[in-house]
Amino acid sequence: MECxxxxxxxxxxxxxxxxxxxxxxxxxFGFHDGQLKVLLLRWKNxxxxxxxxxxxxxxxxxxxxxxxxxxxxxxxxxxxLQQFHTFGDVNRYRHYSQIETLAKLGLPEDVAKQVVSRxxxxxxxxxxxxxxxxxxxxxxxxxxxxxxIQQIPALxxxxxxxxxxxxxxxxxxxxxxxxxxxLLPEKFTMPDLQQLYETILGQTMDRRNFQKRMLGYGILKRxxxxxxxxxHKSPYLYRFDKxxxxxxxxxxxxxxx
Amino acid sequence: MECxxxxxxxxxxxxxxxxxxxxxxxxxFGFHDGQLKVLLLRWKNxxxxxxxxxxxxxxxxxxxxxxxxxxxxxxxxxxxLQQFHTFGDVNRYRHYSQIETLAKLGLPEDVAKQVVSRxxxxxxxxxxxxxxxxxxxxxxxxxxxxxxIQQIPALxxxxxxxxxxxxxxxxxxxxxxxxxxxLLPEKFTMPDLQQLYETILGQTMDRRNFQKRMLGYGILKRxxxxxxxxxHKSPYLYRFDKxxxxxxxxxxxxxxx
DNA sequence: TCAAAAGTGTTTAGCATACACCCATGC
DNA sequence: GCATGGGTGTATGCTAAACACTTTTGA
Numbered sequence: 164m165e166c167x168x169x170x171x172x173x174x175x176x177x178x179x180x181x182x183x184x185x186x187x188x189x190x191x192f193g194f195h196d197g198q199l200k201v202l203l204l205r206w207k208n209x210x211x212x213x214x215x216x217x218x219x220x221x222x223x224x225x226x227x228x229x230x231x232x233x234x235x236x237x238x239x240x241x242x243x244l245q246q247f248h249t250f251g252d253v254n255r256y257r258h259y260s261q262i263e264t265l266a267k268l269g270l271p272e273d274v275a276k277q278v279v280s281r282x283x284x285x286x287x288x289x290x291x292x293x294x295x296x297x298x299x300x301x302x303x304x305x306x307x308x309x310x311x312i313q314q315i316p317a318l319x320x321x322x323x324x325x326x327x328x329x330x331x332x333x334x335x336x337x338x339x340x341x342x343x344x345x346l347l348p349e350k351f352t353m354p355d356l357q358q359l360y361e362t363i364l365g366q367t368m369d370r371r372n373f374q375k376r377m378l379g380y381g382i383l384k385r386x387x388x389x390x391x392x393x394x395h396k397s398p399y400l401y402r403f404d405k406x407x408x409x410x411x412x413x414x415x416x417x418x419x420x
Numbered sequence: 421m422e423c424x425x426x427x428x429x430x431x432x433x434x435x436x437x438x439x440x441x442x443x444x445x446x447x448x449f450g451f452h453d454g455q456l457k458v459l460l461l462r463w464k465n466x467x468x469x470x471x472x473x474x475x476x477x478x479x480x481x482x483x484x485x486x487x488x489x490x491x492x493x494x495x496x497x498x499x500x501l502q503q504f505h506t507f508g509d510v511n512r513y514r515h516y517s518q519i520e521t522l523a524k525l526g527l528p529e530d531v532a533k534q535v536v537s538r539x540x541x542x543x544x545x546x547x548x549x550x551x552x553x554x555x556x557x558x559x560x561x562x563x564x565x566x567x568x569i570q571q572i573p574a575l576x577x578x579x580x581x582x583x584x585x586x587x588x589x590x591x592x593x594x595x596x597x598x599x600x601x602x603l604l605p606e607k608f609t610m611p612d613l614q615q616l617y618e619t620i621l622g623q624t625m626d627r628r629n630f631q632k633r634m635l636g637y638g639i640l641k642r643x644x645x646x647x648x649x650x651x652h653k654s655p656y657l658y659r660f661d662k663x664x665x666x667x668x669x670x671x672x673x674x675x676x677x
Numbered sequence: 678t679c680a681a682a683a684g685t686g687t688t689t690a691g692c693a694t695a696c697a698c699c700c701a702t703g704c
Numbered sequence: 705g706c707a708t709g710g711g712t713g714t715a716t717g718c719t720a721a722a723c724a725c726t727t728t729t730g731a
Contacts, residue, residue, distance in 0.1 A: 182441040225508020249506045251482020395682040396728035652709040653701035
């Protein structure tokens, strides 16, 4: 009972500080071992996975709330983060047997209902450098780890749909904006970059044409160093010319207002 | 006082039936006289204009709420309607001297504050056939009419920003999707269609190349009729091949999942 | 010395642009 | 008959795609 009151109190405090009806969910993309990965959380005492998310403080910009949530899950401060869609179906919380899941959480039913009442959720996607991430669970979850995009299980709520749409948006963005700055280490080789593109788009490309196109954007700087240690011929190392990269991000498309 | 209580009651009922913290705003595009137009509302007893909007019923899908709002403002049932961005800055309601405006509305201050408290707003844009629209004000407004996109005044809240972003999205969409089905009458001429494109993109195009491109999409059907009555040579009439048009909308881009 | 990966340049094709002439209609 | 707008086809250029040989490296 005391436990229940404590929970009620927690919930009341939470409600006082956060906007009701609206939540945020983040699809965090990372790249490692030639695989595109997504960061997922496992709910306490369950085998059920979901996307990291959060709520918006009453005096906080929505984008800031998304950044905060990201920071809490990954430890990263400067990240590429972009809104991609807002999900508002009444039944988006019923795709999966959430009642079972809530039961496993051990929450009293009325508390549980408030935790997952019908919400509008704003979906963001983030691109992060895999190696720098320290995956950190939140209070509802006891595990936070990367999943290969190909091997993502059935997620809670409408989160599988969110991942699909985020990936679709990422692919489209790739076709008119440079991407990679936030997904690769500072120094990388042209084959690294190509592998990233091929992984995101799910298709192979011609090495020579790819290189020509990338260099044509004028956002890469070839270093004097080469990557050593690998078998075979040592590839050159590149890094992004941040200034030009940012400019290319702003231009965004053929049609700028 | 009674008036105030009545308002309080209205507000209480409203809050019981609608999701708090979230609203919807619609940028409704129409096309007439070679001009791209947007439907705006004038607040009661003021000269302040804003976008039509609404709230989401507790048991209503968000898209349905947007459609309902559109229907109420235009009388139209089947409309092209698409979410384009969600606005969540804390200060988005302070771009303009809203306090003055609220004063003019004649609402008691505490009621007024609740009416325009800080919200997340989901922006939709709609393409409608100008001639079929019956502009209809809502309870907060006493005028609803079309404005040339070039002549839109300073709007309340962040609504100018919303119009800009909606237009930008529309322009981008034009570059990889056919548009026109919802903006033109059933039968139209190639010059009509070109004028629509030129108006949206804000640039002129070559007649011959435009026609080649449009016919190349395979979504137009040339009718045997020609448009009569105009001066000069009578142009052919076309209409969209709805089936192929829909298919083209789904394909959406080079990169389909 | 061999296999595997990386560096480099040329040819080709498809699509978008540029451009000019003839025809119909109302005044 | 003439000014205006609409119908049609061809030449050109640029970007993206296709494609092959040489070089380096570790095993």
